[in-house]
Amino acid sequence: MCGIVGxxxxxxxxxxxxxxxxRLEYRGYDSSGIALMKDKxxxxxxxxxxxxxxxxxxxxxxxEEKLSKEKLSSHIGIAHTRWATHGKPSEKNAHPHQDDGGYxxxxxxxIIENYKELKEKLEKRGHTFVSETDSEVIAQCIGDxxxxxxxxxxxxxxxxxxxxxxxxxxxxxxxxxxxLAARFSSPLVLGVGKEEYILASDVSALVEYTDKVVYIExxxxxxxxxxxxxxxxxxxRAKGERKIETLEWSSDQAKKEGFAHYMLKEIFQQPHALTxxxxxxxxxxxxxxxxxxxxxxEKKLRNITKIVLVGCGTARCASLVGEYMxxxxxGISVEVEYAHEFRYKKSLLDKKTAVIVLSQSGETxxxxxxxxxxxxxxxxxxxxxxxxxxxxxRETDAGIYNHAGPEIAxxxxxxxxSQLIVLALLTVYLGRQRGxxxxxxxxxxxxxxxxxxxxxxxxxxxxxxKKVAEKYSAFESMFFLGRKYNYPxxxxxxxKLKEISYIHAEGLATxxxxxxxxxxxxxxxxxxxxxxxxxxxxxxxxxxEEVKARSGKTIALVTKGDKKVSxxxxxxxxxxxxxxxxxxxxxxxPLQLFSYYIASKRNLDVDKPRNLAxxxxxx
Ligand code: G6P
Numbered sequence: 001m002c003g004i005v006g007x008x009x010x011x012x013x014x015x016x017x018x019x020x021x022x023r024l025e026y027r028g029y030d031s032s033g034i035a036l037m038k039d040k041x042x043x044x045x046x047x048x049x050x051x052x053x054x055x056x057x058x059x060x061x062x063x064e065e066k067l068s069k070e071k072l073s074s075h076i077g078i079a080h081t082r083w084a085t086h087g088k089p090s091e092k093n094a095h096p097h098q099d100d101g102g103y104x105x106x107x108x109x110x111i112i113e114n115y116k117e118l119k120e121k122l123e124k125r126g127h128t129f130v131s132e133t134d135s136e137v138i139a140q141c142i143g144d145x146x147x148x149x150x151x152x153x154x155x156x157x158x159x160x161x162x163x164x165x166x167x168x169x170x171x172x173x174x175x176x177x178x179x180l181a182a183r184f185s186s187p188l189v190l191g192v193g194k195e196e197y198i199l200a201s202d203v204s205a206l207v208e209y210t211d212k213v214v215y216i217e218x219x220x221x222x223x224x225x226x227x228x229x230x231x232x233x234x235x236x237r238a239k240g241e242r243k244i245e246t247l248e249w250s251s252d253q254a255k256k257e258g259f260a261h262y263m264l265k266e267i268f269q270q271p272h273a274l275t276x277x278x279x280x281x282x283x284x285x286x287x288x289x290x291x292x293x294x295x296x297x298e299k300k301l302r303n304i305t306k307i308v309l310v311g312c313g314t315a316r317c318a319s320l321v322g323e324y325m326x327x328x329x330x331g332i333s334v335e336v337e338y339a340h341e342f343r344y345k346k347s348l349l350d351k352k353t354a355v356i357v358l359s360q361s362g363e364t365x366x367x368x369x370x371x372x373x374x375x376x377x378x379x380x381x382x383x384x385x386x387x388x389x390x391x392x393x394r395e396t397d398a399g400i401y402n403h404a405g406p407e408i409a410x411x412x413x414x415x416x417x418s419q420l421i422v423l424a425l426l427t428v429y430l431g432r433q434r435g436x437x438x439x440x441x442x443x444x445x446x447x448x449x450x451x452x453x454x455x456x457x458x459x460x461x462x463x464x465x466k467k468v469a470e471k472y473s474a475f476e477s478m479f480f481l482g483r484k485y486n487y488p489x490x491x492x493x494x495x496k497l498k499e500i501s502y503i504h505a506e507g508l509a510t511x512x513x514x515x516x517x518x519x520x521x522x523x524x525x526x527x528x529x530x531x532x533x534x535x536x537x538x539x540x541x542x543x544x545e546e547v548k549a550r551s552g553k554t555i556a557l558v559t560k561g562d563k564k565v566s567x568x569x570x571x572x573x574x575x576x577x578x579x580x581x582x583x584x585x586x587x588x589x590p591l592q593l594f595s596y597y598i599a600s601k602r603n604l605d606v607d608k609p610r611n612l613a614x615x616x617x618x619x
Pocket of ligand 1: 312313314315358359360361362363364367410411412612613614615616
């Protein structure tokens, strides 16, 4: 997920683009860049147009500093702030990308799944690539075609070759008064001002300049000139007029896309984020998974007999789900460790052990120390990390990126579910290297593909969850209880509630209730049960009865169609049915919303809870 801006109009393009980038910085902030079309009046007699491309690693501030040294008057340009997906943050990998013939510059948001094939083809045709990104192929592909074709023809022919997800914006000095852009699965919006047009990955970049917008649809392109815009099909045919909409968002609301908080936005982003996590990785026919980041260690992984999963906070809860998944379906023994414990423990690791660390940020000090400790012992280390190029991603031997996009709210939501998707994919990968049948591989993968749609159906029911949450917002303590796959979800639910609402919450394995915690139960101490229709359903029912007998209030999360538990508890919430190993990816969603609505009912600063930091880079 990156930020894109394009400008054509009477204002100074550099200023508008930089301002737009600053507003989009929440979408990605590891590097940025700008391409400006040199104005006609600055040209020599030869009438040659050229593009000035300037890039910088780090926040948009760094690019601004560089630009302040060479101000370039221009009225057409494109810009980008990057959240790396392929290749570490560096100037070479930053956008805009250019082709080696100097025909074109592009900015891209999304993932080009077939970039390796396209790159090989273009290399054979003599092109030299300078970056490690998937995006550069778009520029090289357009440039290659522009040797014999116009900018427009080359752009539209290139779209036909791209697979994956993209919003792409391009400019060319050969056709200097034009911007071409296209959208396939990644957002793109056009701001329509007075004799000026701004293209952006979301409205926050343009609300300063105009409140009139046209949402570019999927499979749609747009052609901009100083005189106007035209919506096109991917075959470059003009489409009919589209209604211009009027925005009612302030710029702060725009960043959150209309949601009251980043946390809520990130919860609602999950269907999209998880689609990105699985994109290009599922080989359904083979019942197999393609994990490019593991290709260098594939053979080593075949011989692994033990895995240690290491993480902190939410990442540790995900690890616990991973333990159930990998042990049950890949048949490898798994241990889960807190990173801060693992680093000081005498662990029995050997050459057949892999240490897999999970970290959204890739910078958590204890988790990083665990990687270093495991490497010192000569053990294979892998990372499941969201931030590309982060320290953990760089120091582990190999790994898998979450591709969930930046997470801004301190309380982790989409990072957690994307970690679970990665763990499920890894389970199939390891399982298929061992005893897992083709049929089982296919079954799990097919079900994984349905999850974004099922999550969406839970989100569509958010109002009901809000109503239940608000009933419980005044209590001062709460238990979250689950068994087997949903025991770690109970832990994660309790973390969510305490970190943003400051209500004392404990996550428990339901079976543990009677061994001490039940002493707490009375009418002022509610319990939230995960009582799904899985292999431990009956055992969960027993726990509910124990609490009810002590006058404790009960809420249950059940599988759609449940009759028994629904009748027993005070309040009930539902999720759709899925494979037992995948239930945590659905069951955590109502818990995220439950905590969110309680915290907002209590008027708390949901995105920045007291005493907490997004990334803990000290021991
Ligand atoms: C902090 C955050 C948590 C997060 C944990 C691990 O405590 O507040 O939300 O789960 O760090 O972070 P990581 O970036 O390593 O996943």
